[in-house]
Structure formats: structure tokens, C-alpha cells
Amino acid sequence: MTTIRDVAKKAGVSVATVSRFLNGSGYVSADAAKAVTSAVDELKYELNPVARSLNTKQSNLIGLILPDITNPFFPELARAVEDVALTYGYTVVLCNSDENPEKEKNYLNTLKKKYIAGFIVTSNQLDAPHYANMALPIVALDRAINDKIPTVSSNNREGAAMGTNALLERGCKNILFLRGPNELNPANERYQGFMDAIEASGAKYHVVTCPFHFSESQKITDEFLKAHKEIDGIFASSDVSAAGALKAAVTLGIKVPEQLQIVGFDGIAMGEMLSPGLSTVAQDVYKMGAIATRVLIKRIENQPVDQHFYEVPVQLKLRGTTKGVAE
Missing domain, CATH: 3.40.50.2300 (Response regulator)
Structure with a gap:
């Protein structure tokens, strides 16, 4: 295996010069740089990344x-x-x-x-x-x-308002918002966007805190829909939560979108794989x-x-x- 000493010998320079050039850690003359480059190419030398990280105190x-x-x-x-x-x-x-x-x-x-x-x-x-x-x-x-x-x-706030308005514009009168965890900035911003749209509309609404997990979202939505049969729209803070809500609705025999419309937030590829496909506020x-x-x-x-x-x-x-x- 070719070593740094082999490169130095071939280039006619010191090992220290080769090291400075390869690591970019000090001055190397133009002639020395050209000689080292030629030697590296000819000998097919590859710098050991571990050795380089030890020398520069930084890896790639x-x-x-x-x-x-x-x-x-x-x-x-x-x-x-x-x-x-x-x-x-x-x-x-x-x-x-x-x-x-x-x-x-x-x-x-x-x-x-x-x-x-x-x-x-x-x-x-x-x-x-x-x-x-x-x-x-x-x-x-x-x-x-x-x-x-x-x-x-x-733009979480604007996106949440956009998703909520999509439900309102399609006739939803009583909307459930599956709010994300309180400790997350995106969830808080999406809550603000939901409230911007819902308060401007005067529609009825409910807010339930919901983790970004499929099974828990399904369970929370299932329990809520059983107790509130008037819900005709759900806006979820994530596509995973929206998928859980869709599963709950299907399990309860609620027709989507005829009886209940659902919009998620994220735009992940999974949304297109569901049946029916998930309407969503898509992030890039x-x-x-x-x-x-x-x-x-x-x-x-x-x-x-x-x-x-x-x-x-x-x-x-x-x-x-x-x-x-x-x-």
C-alpha cells in the first residue's frame, strides 16, 4: 500500500510538505504542489480519512x-x-x-x-x-x-390557514383540529394558522392535542368521533395524524369525503398511497x-x-x- 513517505520520495519533497499540501494546513510552493499532485496521481495515493481527522481535528x-x-x-x-x-x-x-x-x-x-x-x-x-x-x-x-x-x-402558519380554508370552502361547518404537541414550534405555528382561518369564518371547531404517531392519532380520533357525530371536517397537523384519522373514520363506517373531509400537513409520499388519497398542505x-x-x-x-x-x-x-x- 502506498504511504505518504512514498509520495514524498516520488515528489522529491519532505513528508511534512506532502502533509501540509494534502491537509491544506500550511504554505506549499507552487512547484512543490505540482510535484505532490503528480506523485499522488501516479502512485494512486489515498489519504487515510482517520489520519486526516486526527491531524485537522475535523472529518468529512x-x-x-x-x-x-x-x-x-x-x-x-x-x-x-x-x-x-x-x-x-x-x-x-x-x-x-x-x-x-x-x-x-x-x-x-x-x-x-x-x-x-x-x-x-x-x-x-x-x-x-x-x-x-x-x-x-x-x-x-x-x-x-x-x-x-x-x-x-x-411557512407553517400560512399553510395551516390554507388547509383549514380548504375544508371551509368545501362546506365543513364543524371542524376537528388534531393539534401537534405543545412543545413543538411547527405545531404551535400550525395552531395559530388554524385559528386565523377558523375565527375569520365563524365555524364551530374543536382542538385536541395529538402526537405525530399513526396509532395514537387513530385512537384519539376514534374516541372523539364517537362522542361528536357532528364533526364533518378534520385538519391534522401532520400527514401521519391525518392517516390515523382516516383509518378511524373508515373503521367507524364514516364515508370520506361524503360525510367527513380530511386535510393533513407535510406532503409525504405516503399520502398518495392511501385510499382515498390524502389531501394535504405539502412542504417541499x-x-x-x-x-x-x-x-x-x-x-x-x-x-x-x-x-x-x-x-x-x-x-x-x-x-x-x-x-x-x-x-
């Missing part, structure tokens, strides 16, 4: 911390992050926190020891000092952590992940970042769970 690894990879929204985010990172020569390490702050801290501490280059984080914590105080570059994705950390998210999930990755890499490479907060527009996609859509 990016940590991606997600709260729940069983929710289809997050694997779609991860795909975008991985695709873009690879084009810049970075590898993504996926970490599933299970919405547990202690697991998040453990991932941070463990990966820092591996000389991780930076982190993209989707955290359930409204304020997390262990992120703000880190020396490494961090970007918050989907959910803001604090004002010190760049954030990429969707891939764009969100791509922007977050590019911003992080700019910070890692000490390039200027043109803004601190990136808000990606949403789009209403009407399918079979709302009236007036042929499938």
Missing part, C-alpha cells in the same frame, strides 16, 4: 439528528441531506433521538469525539443550551432551536433538507451565509379526502 462527517425515523417525513428529509452532502464530499451519520433530549446530548458528545464537521438537527426542544454553546457549526431543520442557530423551515421536504445541508457546509468551510432564517413555501394538494376531487 455530518451528524443528522432526527426525532423519529418511523415518521415518513423524516426519512424524506434525510434523503435530501444525504444527496446534497455527497455532492460536496461529505458523509451523513444518521442519529434517531426518539424525541429524547438525553439521546440527543449523547449523540453530540459521541460524534464530537469523532471530529464531526457539523450537525443538522431536528429537535423537539424549544430551547436547547447544549446546542447554542457548541463550538461546531449547527443548522436547525424544520424546528427552530434558538436565535443563535440558522433555521430552515416551512427535499428543498428544506437541501438548503439546510448547503448552509451547514458553508459554515463548516467558513463561507459567508446570506441569511439566518430560511422559510420554504408550502402548497395545497387536494386529493380524495376532500370533495370535488376525482381520483
Whole structure:
């Protein structure tokens, strides 16, 4: 196996010169750089990434911390992050926190020891000092952590108003809102958007806090619909919750969309696979992940970042769970 000494001998320079050139850690003359480049190509030398990380105290690894990879929204985010990172020569390490702050801290501490280059984080914590105080570059994705950390998210409030109005415009008079967890910024913003639309309409409504989990959403919706047969519309803070609501309605023999119309929020691919297809406020999930990755890499490479907060527009996609859509 070719070593750095072989490269130095071939190029006619010192090992230290080869190391400085390959790691970008000091001055190398133009002639020496040309000789090293030629030797590396001729000998097909590959720098050991572990050795490089020990020398530079930084690897080409990016940590991606997600709260729940069983929710289809997050694997779609991860795909975008991985695709873009690879084009810049970075590898993504996926970490599933299970919405547990202690697991998040453990991932941070463990990966820092591996000389991780930076982190993209989707955290359930409204304020997390262990992120703000880190020396490494961090970007918050989907959910803001604090004002010190760049954030990429969707226009949640406007999107929720859009989804609620879709139900109102199709004749819904009594709407159930499956509100996301109180500790999540996107859930709070979607609640505000729902209230903006519902209060302007004067329609009757109910709000129930609901986790972004299919089975729990199904159970909560099942119990509510049994007790409130007048409900004719459901707006859910996530597509997973909306899918649970659809399952509850079908199980109870309620016809969708004839008797009950449903709109979700996220725009994940799963929505098109349901029957009937799920109407949703679609986030541009891939764009969100791509922007977050590019911003992080700019910070890692000490390039200027043109803004601190990136808000990606949403789009209403009407399918079979709302009236007036042929499938």
C-alpha cells in the first residue's frame, strides 16, 4: 500500500510538505504542489480519512439528528441531506433521538469525539443550551432551536390557514383540529394558522392535542368521533395524524369525503398511497433538507451565509379526502 513517505520520495519533497499540501494546513510552493499532485496521481495515493481527522481535528462527517425515523417525513428529509452532502464530499451519520433530549446530548458528545464537521438537527426542544454553546457549526431543520442557530423551515402558519380554508370552502361547518404537541414550534405555528382561518369564518371547531404517531392519532380520533357525530371536517397537523384519522373514520363506517373531509400537513409520499388519497398542505421536504445541508457546509468551510432564517413555501394538494376531487 502506498504511504505518504512514498509520495514524498516520488515528489522529491519532505513528508511534512506532502502533509501540509494534502491537509491544506500550511504554505506549499507552487512547484512543490505540482510535484505532490503528480506523485499522488501516479502512485494512486489515498489519504487515510482517520489520519486526516486526527491531524485537522475535523472529518468529512455530518451528524443528522432526527426525532423519529418511523415518521415518513423524516426519512424524506434525510434523503435530501444525504444527496446534497455527497455532492460536496461529505458523509451523513444518521442519529434517531426518539424525541429524547438525553439521546440527543449523547449523540453530540459521541460524534464530537469523532471530529464531526457539523450537525443538522431536528429537535423537539424549544430551547436547547447544549446546542447554542457548541463550538461546531449547527443548522436547525424544520424546528427552530434558538436565535443563535440558522433555521430552515416551512411557512407553517400560512399553510395551516390554507388547509383549514380548504375544508371551509368545501362546506365543513364543524371542524376537528388534531393539534401537534405543545412543545413543538411547527405545531404551535400550525395552531395559530388554524385559528386565523377558523375565527375569520365563524365555524364551530374543536382542538385536541395529538402526537405525530399513526396509532395514537387513530385512537384519539376514534374516541372523539364517537362522542361528536357532528364533526364533518378534520385538519391534522401532520400527514401521519391525518392517516390515523382516516383509518378511524373508515373503521367507524364514516364515508370520506361524503360525510367527513380530511386535510393533513407535510406532503409525504405516503399520502398518495392511501385510499382515498390524502389531501394535504405539502412542504417541499427535499428543498428544506437541501438548503439546510448547503448552509451547514458553508459554515463548516467558513463561507459567508446570506441569511439566518430560511422559510420554504408550502402548497395545497387536494386529493380524495376532500370533495370535488376525482381520483
